[in-house]
Amino acid sequence: MKLILSTAAALALMTGAAFAASHAQTVRMGTEGAYPPYNFIDDSGEVAGFERELGDELCARAELTCEWVTNDWDSIIPNLVSGNYDTIIAGMSITDEREEVIDFTQNYYPPTASAYVAASDSVDVMSGVVAAQTATIQAGHVAESGATLVEYATPEETVAAVRNGEADAVFADYDYLKPIVDASGGELTFVGDEVPLGGGIGLGLRESDTELKDKFDAAITSMKEDGTLNTMLKKWFGEETQTY
Amino acid sequence: MLSCTDPQSLEGLSWLACYLTTGKHMAFYTSFGTVLILIAVTAPVSLAFGFFGAMAARGPVPVRWLGQGYIAIVRGVPDIVFFLFFVIALDQAFEYARHKVLCPDWDQPVRQGNDFIVCAAAKLPLGTAPQWLHEVYGFALAVITFAIVFGAFAANVLYGAMRAVPRAQMETAEAYGMSPRQTFWRILVPQMWVYALPGLSNLWMVLIKATPLLFLLGIEDIVYWARDLGGTKTPQFTEYPHGDWRMWYFLALLVFYLALTRVSEIVLGRLMQRLTLGQATSGGEAQRKVAA
Numbered sequence: 001m002k003l004i005l006s007t008a009a010a011l012a013l014m015t016g017a018a019f020a021a022s023h024a025q026t027v028r029m030g031t032e033g034a035y036p037p038y039n040f041i042d043d044s045g046e047v048a049g050f051e052r053e054l055g056d057e058l059c060a061r062a063e064l065t066c067e068w069v070t071n072d073w074d075s076i077i078p079n080l081v082s083g084n085y086d087t088i089i090a091g092m093s094i095t096d097e098r099e100e101v102i103d104f105t106q107n108y109y110p111p112t113a114s115a116y117v118a119a120s121d122s123v124d125v126m127s128g129v130v131a132a133q134t135a136t137i138q139a140g141h142v143a144e145s146g147a148t149l150v151e152y153a154t155p156e157e158t159v160a161a162v163r164n165g166e167a168d169a170v171f172a173d174y175d176y177l178k179p180i181v182d183a184s185g186g187e188l189t190f191v192g193d194e195v196p197l198g199g200g201i202g203l204g205l206r207e208s209d210t211e212l213k214d215k216f217d218a219a220i221t222s223m224k225e226d227g228t229l230n231t232m233l234k235k236w237f238g239e240e241t242q243t244y
Numbered sequence: 245m246l247s248c249t250d251p252q253s254l255e256g257l258s259w260l261a262c263y264l265t266t267g268k269h270m271a272f273y274t275s276f277g278t279v280l281i282l283i284a285v286t287a288p289v290s291l292a293f294g295f296f297g298a299m300a301a302r303g304p305v306p307v308r309w310l311g312q313g314y315i316a317i318v319r320g321v322p323d324i325v326f327f328l329f330f331v332i333a334l335d336q337a338f339e340y341a342r343h344k345v346l347c348p349d350w351d352q353p354v355r356q357g358n359d360f361i362v363c364a365a366a367k368l369p370l371g372t373a374p375q376w377l378h379e380v381y382g383f384a385l386a387v388i389t390f391a392i393v394f395g396a397f398a399a400n401v402l403y404g405a406m407r408a409v410p411r412a413q414m415e416t417a418e419a420y421g422m423s424p425r426q427t428f429w430r431i432l433v434p435q436m437w438v439y440a441l442p443g444l445s446n447l448w449m450v451l452i453k454a455t456p457l458l459f460l461l462g463i464e465d466i467v468y469w470a471r472d473l474g475g476t477k478t479p480q481f482t483e484y485p486h487g488d489w490r491m492w493y494f495l496a497l498l499v500f501y502l503a504l505t506r507v508s509e510i511v512l513g514r515l516m517q518r519l520t521l522g523q524a525t526s527g528g529e530a531q532r533k534v535a536a
Contacts, residue, residue, distance in 0.1 A: 033472070044268065046267070048481075067375055069378070070464070071462050072459060081358045082335065084335070154471065180476065183478040208359045
């Protein structure tokens, strides 16, 4: 009996605490954690990268408590609309197809240049086999370009496909490929021209979450105005990156 | 004592020692525990699902349809469909039920276009809950989903095993005046396990290997971490840059899974010996002859 009473008391306390805390709603930030420098898991196992730093700053400006969660890229939109987290901040380009399902804030990264990387200069990216990550604008572009598209679940696998010869070239965001090409010691090179795709990168939100969208939009605007966003972009993507 | 503050200056074993003890590796090691706990919890739960499924499939007509329908539908639907869509549907069903009870005054529709909106108090877990609670909830959803899928297969195995118990045993029990209930629990159930075990041990092995589906449910399992840790690491983003090491990580997983299945085989073999004892099967007969 004593046990039951104390359990009941503990439960009552917990619900009380939950109600008291409900004023400070936690915003759960969903990311992939596999796309450096945008987002990745650092050595200590935490979400890190440009979007981590940006997201924390946006939350501070919008006076929100934020928490980071990782989710597989394939199911990142279904889990947002069913409410498992509140934002997608995962290097997601703003496209018309996605706009039909979710809402985006204004972009916090200018329209991205995508690029081809191959093991040799002689590869023809318009007719060869090109690797891209599933359900990305790059995959859509390759499918329309006339090249043979091979899709992979993670960005890592698309690059590995070029290294082991499964694909002639990989097509992805320039900023993702740049550090990999730099570190490859001449094994991988950029081929062909850069292709501008999409309407920049924004935070993805549920269409009904207009209040949260306004808060993030205001925070992004204030970061654009005082130049902190540009500083952050230069820090993560190098001096010659596009800025606002 | 080893200092890991400046890994670039380290070489050989001391580098490796630092590399293998990063926070990320610790998360990797912890995920082995997650997988083992999932298997340990899911196995008995799906056995229970299977047992009730098999009992229902043998029952009177309306209940029988339920049991046989469960077995037929779940066995026929691909696992990946269950893990991609069923979990989200299950989560929404829970939240919808709570929404109806907790927020009766809510006037907006729950479905707005693509969005699924319930009142804040109905969210599971609450939006204010700490991260670990979200993880426990996700884990519980995983257990339920695994249990439903594997329960259907177990139900079919147990259904077959119940029918395999010699009819003469049941008739004898009836002749002694046992009620159907007593016959079921005292004669049928103790004897069916020996027929069920080969099928159940198959399921156990498949369950062990199905655990990588966990990441589809947002749980960071060993395959997720192996893929992430093994991936190429460029110097800008880590203290420990390396090439594509996925092969080595997956090799470690191979050893882990092989060890797990080997241990399972040994344990299941012993269990089979134990269950065969005194049974009216060829195995039981062989044991009796050796003892005599």
